[in-house]
Amino acid sequence: MSEPNRAFAFVLVLNGVLAISCGQAGEAGVDHEVTSLGSAEVTARLLEIPGEFPPNDLYDYAYVLKYRVEKVHRGKVLGEKILVAHYNPLKPRSSVQDEFSGLVGGNLKKFRTGDVHRMALEMPLDLLWMGGIFDKYFSQRGIRYWAIWTNLVKK
Amino acid sequence: MLGRLFIQTLFLLTFIPVSTVFAESSSNDPRVAQLAKEVRNKGSIMYSARTDSSDWDLFLIRPDGSNRRNITNTPDFHEMGGRFSPDGKRLLYRRLSKALKFHHLKWGVQGQLIIANSDGTDPVPIGDPDEYPWASWSPDGKQIACLEKTGIKIYDLTTKRKIREMGRKGIYQQLFWSPDGELFCGPANQYGEGWGVVRLNVATGAVNSVSDTRSCCTGDWFPDSAHVIYSYRPANQEVLDAGEMAQRAGQKLEHGWTQLWMADKEGKEQRLVYGEDGRHIYGGAISPDGKYVLFTRSHEEDLKVLGSAVDQLGAKKKGAPMALMRLSDAPTIGGESRALRKLHPNTKDGPVLHLPECWEPHWTYAEIAVNK
Numbered sequence: 033m034s035e036p037n038r039a040f041a042f043v044l045v046l047n048g049v050l051a052i053s054c055g056q057a058g059e060a061g062v063d064h065e066v067t068s069l070g071s072a073e074v075t076a077r078l079l080e081i082p083g084e085f086p087p088n089d090l091y092d093y094a095y096v097l098k099y100r101v102e103k104v105h106r107g108k109v110l111g112e113k114i115l116v117a118h119y120n121p122l123k124p125r126s127s128v129q130d131e132f133s134g135l136v137g138g139n140l141k142k143f144r145t146g147d148v149h150r151m152a153l154e155m156p157l158d159l160l161w162m163g164g165i166f167d168k169y170f171s172q173r174g175i176r177y178w179a180i181w182t183n184l185v186k187k
Numbered sequence: 188m189l190g191r192l193f194i195q196t197l198f199l200l201t202f203i204p205v206s207t208v209f210a211e212s213s214s215n216d217p218r219v220a221q222l223a224k225e226v227r228n229k230g231s232i233m234y235s236a237r238t239d240s241s242d243w244d245l246f247l248i249r250p251d252g253s254n255r256r257n258i259t260n261t262p263d264f265h266e267m268g269g270r271f272s273p274d275g276k277r278l279l280y281r282r283l284s285k286a287l288k289f290h291h292l293k294w295g296v297q298g299q300l301i302i303a304n305s306d307g308t309d310p311v312p313i314g315d316p317d318e319y320p321w322a323s324w325s326p327d328g329k330q331i332a333c334l335e336k337t338g339i340k341i342y343d344l345t346t347k348r349k350i351r352e353m354g355r356k357g358i359y360q361q362l363f364w365s366p367d368g369e370l371f372c373g374p375a376n377q378y379g380e381g382w383g384v385v386r387l388n389v390a391t392g393a394v395n396s397v398s399d400t401r402s403c404c405t406g407d408w409f410p411d412s413a414h415v416i417y418s419y420r421p422a423n424q425e426v427l428d429a430g431e432m433a434q435r436a437g438q439k440l441e442h443g444w445t446q447l448w449m450a451d452k453e454g455k456e457q458r459l460v461y462g463e464d465g466r467h468i469y470g471g472a473i474s475p476d477g478k479y480v481l482f483t484r485s486h487e488e489d490l491k492v493l494g495s496a497v498d499q500l501g502a503k504k505k506g507a508p509m510a511l512m513r514l515s516d517a518p519t520i521g522g523e524s525r526a527l528r529k530l531h532p533n534t535k536d537g538p539v540l541h542l543p544e545c546w547e548p549h550w551t552y553a554e555i556a557v558n559k
Contacts, residue, residue: 087439092292132293162336162359163292165376 057139061150061183065137070152070180072107076100076114077148082168085122085143092132093164094157095121096176102148109153109177115169116177117157118143125182134160138182152181218538226250226479226511226540230552233269233278233305234545237505238262242285243546245269245278245307247555250479250511252542258307267294268547271305272328273366275553278305279322279331282312294547295321295334295360302344305555314347321360326368334362339371339387356387356394361405364389367412370452372397374404384417386452397454402445409473413452416460416471416480420445424464427525432465444527447471447482449517459531461512461539463521469507470545473514475552480514483507483545484521506544513537 057063066073076099085095094117101112120128125138140149154160160178167176231247238244238257243265248255259266261282267289269280283289283298290297300319303310313319319342321334333340334355339362341351357377364371368389375385379400387394397406397415406417422443426433433440446462461468461482470483485507512519516537520527528534 087442089438132290158355158357159336162334164359164374164382166381167376168380170377170380 057150057183059186061139061148061185063139063181063183065181066150066152066183067106068152069135070107070154070178072109072153072177073105073151074099074101074109074114074153075103075105075148075150075185076116077102078143078145079113081143081145083166086166088120088122091164092120092130093166094119094161094178096165096167096169097121097143098169099149105150107153110175114177115167115172115174116151116153116179117161117165117167118179118182119161132163134180136180138179138184140182140184148185148187150183150185151179153177154180216538219540222511222513222538222540223251226474227253229474229476229479230275230550231305231555232481232509232542232548232550233258233271234509234543234548235265235267235269235280235506236543236545243267243289245280246543246545247306248543250474250550251540255543259310260307265289265298266301267298270324270549271551271553272324273326274328275551275555276305277328278303278307279313279324282310292360295362305551305553313344321362321373323362323364323371325364326366332362332364332371334358334360334373353389353392356385356392358385358387361407363407365408365412366410370408370412372406372408372415374406384415384450386415395454397450397452398448398457402443403448405469405471407472409449410475410477414449415452416447416449416473418445418467418469418471419448420467425526425529427529436465445469446527447480459518460514461510461517461519461521462524462527462531464524464527465522470509470547472548472550474550478514479511479550480517481509481511481542481548481550483509483548504544506546509542509545509548511540511542 079098096115096117099114119133119136121143125140129136155175155177157176157178229250232250233247235243240262242262244257244259245266247258263285265283267281269278271278279302281298282301299316300313300322301310319333322331331342338355339353340349342349357375358373362373371387374382376382378396381401383396383400383403384398384406385394386397398417402420403417406415420443423441424443426440430440444464445467447460447468449460450457467485468482472481516535518531518534519537520534
């Protein structure tokens, strides 16, 4: 490798390291938080957004969304399709945390069906969020995971 | 002359029924004066309201609105969520530094639990800040039940010892212990797509929905422990004003208006108590004899839910206007409320006594002497 190419490669690597260490997830949605928070870490595709997110003018709430798991990076989740509760999904993840939410965040700006998210998850939901929950899948038994950190995986 | 008389008669025949149906009870309504006289000596109502110093204090009034007294007077603190003990001799509430803001959904977990005499004297902190969240009196006033993420915990007030712990079964705020001690109620997840009011059997842990499971909250017990009063916002109510009110309120057409409802503890009989299109009704509280109901109505001028107009709890306001009506007059509908009247054509439209702006009112028939 020539000297200029080596320098260019070094800059690329440095940028990657800086992006991760500064909390800016790369294209795979990797950052320090998503790889360390919660008991499980997955890359999963958002299958649908059932209904419409209600406004946040009166309530803070969690909204349950259905995902298809593409890869489990850490820990364990039950099943190929999982249900994940997101706190106040109308808000960008970078600014969603408040004094009642506990630690939540990520780089995802907007929830869109078909997008792929890298998420740090925890359970049981009852021990993590004590507030209103919209769960259009309430008749389906199974675990509701709490999304602590949600990054967009760029296609 | 006969023609004029005919027109006058026709006008009266047309106007009187309409004015009876649509008349909003006011201070000029003799029925309101009668209601005020009827309740005047029935104990005291306690509530939280913003003072001229911009902090929230606890106040007492006679149920007709007279004899208003500030019973905390703490310019450096907010006081919120006052509840009389079942014998009316003490009260519990949360106290929070004025530098912080009370959150309209989370006030039960904020600040410090205080127990005082019902006239506000001798306030004693119970535990440290953030401890004993959503505390609710036991029927004998010797214990409190608290709601935490990990479950419902019952504490002895003298020893502060935890007596019992049980799962919260999805209840997430505003836990209240029934007067007979057998049940809890509160808004809960897990019983539908949204949240509704449930009752939880203290002995067995069995739980059932009391209300619809879409946007029902702020449940509280009737003195018979057999009924619950709560707020319910039925979505997708018919729109007969081309969406004008919703537009003024800055809310979507399908959002609906929160109404006051009641149900039996099995949830089999659910019915409207009070509603008013354009206003959101919260803070339902029943008188100790079960004959009257208190509630709050969001302000008319901004048509906003309390807490959402400017910031939580309405920073520029002193609370939401309180109102009192007889339960025997339920259902009553306020204002023009064309869409709501179409849904409930047989409303009684009894008198509604308008009281000061407040937050979370509570009523005791115990006599309270205030010397402060």
